[in-house]
Amino acid sequence: MGLGGDLLNILLKYFLHGVSFSFLRLVLAIVWTIIAVALVFIGFIIGLIIGFLVLFYIIGGINAVLTDLIWGVSIKTDWKSLLAHGFVLFILLIIAAIPQFIISSVVPSLATKIVMFIIYCFIDGFIAKSVAGQWESATAT
Numbered sequence: 001m002g003l004g005g006d007l008l009n010i011l012l013k014y015f016l017h018g019v020s021f022s023f024l025r026l027v028l029a030i031v032w033t034i035i036a037v038a039l040v041f042i043g044f045i046i047g048l049i050i051g052f053l054v055l056f057y058i059i060g061g062i063n064a065v066l067t068d069l070i071w072g073v074s075i076k077t078d079w080k081s082l083l084a085h086g087f088v089l090f091i092l093l094i095i096a097a098i099p100q101f102i103i104s105s106v107v108p109s110l111a112t113k114i115v116m117f118i119i120y121c122f123i124d125g126f127i128a129k130s131v132a133g134q135w136e137s138a139t140a141t
Contacts, residue, residue: 011122017070018125022117024062032058053083060086060135067132074137081135089131096120096127 032055039047039054060082064075075085100116 013070014125014129015121016125017066017128018121018123020066020070021063021124021128022121024066025059028055028058028062056086056090057083058086059089060084063089063128063132064135067129071129071132073132075132076135076137085131085135088134089128092127092131093124096123 032051035054036048036051039051041047043050057079061077063085064077064082067073067075075081097120100120104112104116
């Protein structure tokens with residue numbers, strides 16, 4: 001495959017990683033909200049902390065699975081690695097979303113949301129793959 005085909009393949013993988021992660025994050029947001037509310041109700045601050053730890057663990061796990069499926073890269077899946085992986089990814093995705101939030105606030109329309117979603121699928125996919133690479137398993141080929 002030529003240079004153009006390789007670049008297209010990589011861009012499509014970044015888009016697939018980003019869009020997959022976006023949809024799974026939407027489902028996770030709903031499920032996590034229910035879990036977090038229950039944990040906060042039961043244990044207030046400790047429940048909130050546990051809720052965030054669960055969120056980071058799940059985000060790390062989702063990204064590890066997506067990275068393996070899309071890129072063929074094995075990621076460490078011990079609980080400490082997934083927790084750190086999820087925490088770093090969570091923070092970086094929030095930071096990366098600041099321009100998207102500002103643009104959507106300044107130009108609030110459906111077209112803006114659609115364009116930003118498509119652009120951020122590539123950005124989120126790139127960030128997710130880059131973060132996952134920091135926890136690449138030694139057994140990866």
